[in-house]
Amino acid sequence: MANTLKAAFRKVKITPEESAPLQGYDPNVYIAETASDILDDLYARVLVLEEGRRRQVMVSVDCCLTNEITFQASDPSGKVGTYRHLLQTFPEGTRREWAVLAGVKEDALSVHATHTHSAPEHLGAKYTARIGQAIAEAAQDLQPVHIRAASGHNRIASYRRPNLQHNEEHPIDTALNVAVFETEAGELIGALVNCAVHPTLLTNPLNRVSAEFVGLAMKEWEENAGPGFTAMFIQGFLGDVGPFGHYRNEETDTYPWVKRRGHELYLQIMEVTEQLTPLDGLPLRSMERRVELPTRKGYFKPAIPVVLHGNRIGDLVILSASCEVFNGYVNILQADSPFPSTWFSAVANGYTGYLPTHSAFHDGLGGYEMNTTPYNEEASEIFVQAAKQLLRALT
Numbered sequence: 001m002a003n004t005l006k007a008a009f010r011k012v013k014i015t016p017e018e019s020a021p022l023q024g025y026d027p028n029v030y031i032a033e034t035a036s037d038i039l040d041d042l043y044a045r046v047l048v049l050e051e052g053r054r055r056q057v058m059v060s061v062d063c064c065l066t067n068e069i070t071f072q073a074s075d076p077s078g079k080v081g082t083y084r085h086l087l088q089t090f091p092e093g094t095r096r097e098w099a100v101l102a103g104v105k106e107d108a109l110s111v112h113a114t115h116t117h118s119a120p121e122h123l124g125a126k127y128t129a130r131i132g133q134a135i136a137e138a139a140q141d142l143q144p145v146h147i148r149a150a151s152g153h154n155r156i157a158s159y160r161r162p163n164l165q166h167n168e169e170h171p172i173d174t175a176l177n178v179a180v181f182e183t184e185a186g187e188l189i190g191a192l193v194n195c196a197v198h199p200t201l202l203t204n205p206l207n208r209v210s211a212e213f214v215g216l217a218m219k220e221w222e223e224n225a226g227p228g229f230t231a232m233f234i235q236g237f238l239g240d241v242g243p244f245g246h247y248r249n250e251e252t253d254t255y256p257w258v259k260r261r262g263h264e265l266y267l268q269i270m271e272v273t274e275q276l277t278p279l280d281g282l283p284l285r286s287m288e289r290r291v292e293l294p295t296r297k298g299y300f301k302p303a304i305p306v307v308l309h310g311n312r313i314g315d316l317v318i319l320s321a322s323c324e325v326f327n328g329y330v331n332i333l334q335a336d337s338p339f340p341s342t343w344f345s346a347v348a349n350g351y352t353g354y355l356p357t358h359s360a361f362h363d364g365l366g367g368y369e370m371n372t373t374p375y376n377e378e379a380s381e382i383f384v385q386a387a388k389q390l391l392r393a394l395t
Contacts, residue, residue: 001050001205002046002052003282004049004052004144005049005050005051005144005145005146005147005281005282005284005313005314006049006050006142006144006145006181007045007047007048007049007050007142007143007145007189008048008134008138008141008142008143008189008231008287009045009138009181009189009190009229010046010137010138010230010231011043011044011045011134011136011230012043012044012130012133012266013041013042013043013130013224014042014043014044014062014127014130014131015038015041015042015182015209016032016034016042016120016209017034018034018370019031019032019033019034020029020032020034020121020209020280021120021121021122021131021209022117022118022119022120022121022122022209022336023063023064023065023086023087023089023117023121023122023207024064024116024117024118024119024131024200024206025117025119025206025334027052027087027121027209027327028334029099030205030206030207031207032120032207032208032209034206035309036166037083037207037208037209038208038209039109039118039202039208039209039210039337040162040209040211040215040219041211042062042116042119042209042211042215043061043062043211044059044060044062044130044134045059045060045061045062045135045188045217045218045230045232045233046059046060046131046135046138046230047059047138047181047192047230047232048102048135048138048139048142049281049284050142050284051282051283052285052387053086053285054284055102055104055108055139056104056108056109056284057098057099057102057104057108057109057113057139057285058110058112058192058232058234058318058328059098059109059110059111059131059135060111060112060113060114060232060233060234061111061113061114062101062113062114062116062119062124062129062211062215062256063075063089063113063116063119063123063390064089064115064116064117064119064121064347065086065115065351066087066089066090066091066111066112066113066294066322066347066348066350066351067086067089067090067322067348067349067351068088068089068090068094068095068258068350069088069092069280070086070087070088071082071086071351071352071353072086072288072374073279073299073353073372073373073374074195074293074299074353074371074372074373074374075374076123076278076298076368077274078370079301079304079316079369080297080298081298084350084372087121087122088122089113089121089122089123089351090111090122090123091124091125091128094128095109095194095277096110096351097128098111098128098131098132099131099134099285101132101133101135101136101139102103102135102136102138102139102199103229104137105338107286107287107288107309108378109335110286110309110311110318110345110348110349111154111206111318111349112235112250112320112348113135113233113234113235113347113348113349114211114212114214114215114235115185115198115199115200115214115235115238115346116199116210116211116212116214116218117199117200117202117210117212118199118206118208118210118211118212119204119209119210120209120212121167123149123222124260125360126234127197132260136286136378139246143184143189143191144183144184145182145183145184145189146181146183146184146278146281147178147180147181147182147278147279147280147281147313147314147316148179148180148182148276148277148278148279149178149180149258149276149277149279149316149341150176150177150178150272150273150274150275150276150277150341151175151178151270151272151341152176152178152268152275153173153175153176153195154176154195154265154267154268155174155222155244155264155268156173156174156195156197156213156261156264156265157174157195157196157197157241157242157243157244157245158172158179158241158242158243158244158245158246159171159172159239159240159241159327160198160240160242160246160366160378161360161367161370162216162240162365162366162367162368162370163248163367164200164242164248164367164368165242165246165247165248165249165279166242166243166244166245166246166247169215169330169350171330172196172240172241172327173237173327173330174195175194175195175196175236176193176194176195176268176269176272177189177192177193177194177195177272177277177341178191178192178193178194178269178273179191179192179313179316180273180276186308186350187201187228188225188229189228189229189230189377190220190229190230190231190232190375191229191231191253192231192234193218193232193233193234193269194230194234194235194236194318194344194345195234195236195342196235196237196238196241196327196344196346196360197236197238197242197243197244198238198241198242199213199214199215199243200242200246201213201243201246201254201257201258201261201330202254202255202258202384203248203250203253204250204251204252204253204254205253208255210255210258211261211352212214212258212263213243213258213259213261213262213265214233214235214264214391215233215262216258216259216265216266216275217231217233217262217263217265217266217269217341218231218232218233219262220262220263221266221269221270225255225331226231230232231278232344233279234318234343235261235345235346235347235348236327236332236343236344236345236346237321237325237326237327237329237344237345237346238263238324238325238346239325239326239327239346239354239355239358239367239369240326240327240328240356241327243261245298246316248303248348251341268344269279272320276344277351279313279314279315279316280289280314280379281313281314281315281316281317282314283311283312284312284313284314285307285311285393285394286306286310286311286312286338287308287309287310287393287394288308288310289307289308289309289351289386289389289390290302290305290306290307290308291303291305291306291308291354291356291382291383291386292305292377292382293355293379293382294308294375294376294379294382295374295375295379296373296374296375296376297376299374300328304352304353304375305322305352305369306323306352306355307320307321307322307348307349307350307352308320308322308381308386308387308390309321309348309349310322310390310391310393310394312339314372314373314393315339315340315341316341316342316343317337317341317342317343317348317391317394318343318344319333319342319343319344319345319387320344320346320348320349320389321343321344321345321346321383321387322347322348322349322350322351322352323346323347323351323352323353323354323355324346324347324353324354324355324369325344325346326354326356326357326360327355328353328357328359328360329344329355329384329387330344332357332384333384333387333388333391335337336388336391337391338391338392338395339391339395342391351378352374354369354370354371354372354373354375354376355373355379355380355383356369356370356373356380358377358380358381359381361376361377362377362378388391
């Protein structure tokens with residue numbers, strides 16, 4: 001039936017089985033060994049949705065980035081003409097191959113990184129093939145579903161400029177969004193969770209593999225809900241948002257803190273689920289745009305093509321961007337969104353660097369994010385207008 005929403009979830013383990021340089025900091029220095037450095041497993045989670053002949057796919061991966069081509073980030077010190085080379089996370093063509101397995105066009109499949117900084121720099125064909133198999137299996141196991149959703153606030157995130165550490169002087173959007181999918185018989189089969197925070201708690205040392213607190217929260221929900229349930233984390237506009245209370249001056253192993261914070265996030269998600277109400281999940285729409293954002297003086301090319309993607313699931317829209325988007329864009333775009341529920345996702349469908357708001361270019365705070373951004377202030381308004389156009393097009 002054309003007016004029936006169908007869905008299926010899958011989850012597959014992608015924990016590295018060999019020595020792995022880690023992407024979050026310096027992969028030339030921080031290399032995880034499987035015998036000693038695996039703290040918890042990494043997963044890819046898949047959601048396939050279908051309405052009649054229309055299908056769209058979401059993939060959430062416990063990794064730092066989602067790029068298939070290398071990216072030259074500006075030097076963290078701000079030195080013009082010096083770059084940090086970011087290797088591709090997936091082999092080139094991976095997203096296209098996954099789309100073929102799902103029976104959709106490439107722009108109907110979106111790839112989201114949880115942005116854990118404790119995952120491999122590169123996931124080779126062995127791992128992407130596992131994810132592809134999970135996508136193909138989900139596409140063959142679709143069943144009618146209903147959606148319930150709610151939004152609350154998280155207590156795990158804070159502003160982090162200018163020193164990459166907790167700073168309560170500046171407010172952020174702390175939205176914690178949850179959507180659950182249930183069969184017609186009322187069986188819970190999966191959920192989407194969305195909020196904005198850098199998963200950068202794990203330190204001392206940095207050469208260990210972990211899904212970080214966002215991944216551990218998903219795992220706890222899955223374990224408590226029982227077999228057949230998958231919880232997918234969709235990272236938000238996190239460019240200038242870090243973990244609450246984290247000052248980067250810890251001298252001992254912070255993994256116990258990672259586990260506590262994961263449990264705290266799980267409990268906060270459970271609070272939101274107490275407010276779930278039915279959500280109209282139709283129609284399905286998926287659109288993608290590429291917008292050229294101008295770069296700052298001294299960057300080696302004049303503009304960067306940024307990927308904007310929109311997933312519409314009825315009254316819910318997930319607007320994704322390939323940048324590490326500053327959190328201030330949430331209020332700007334949400335105020336103009338035509339949808340009852342609008343979520344935001346960063347570091348999705350590629351990687352194209354930090355994207356500050358217009359105000360961040362003039363607030364005098366500076367910091368790592370402003371040093372590494374390749375963009376000039378004109379990019380902000382171009383991004384806003386392109387994002388608003390995409391939201392309107394999805395109606």
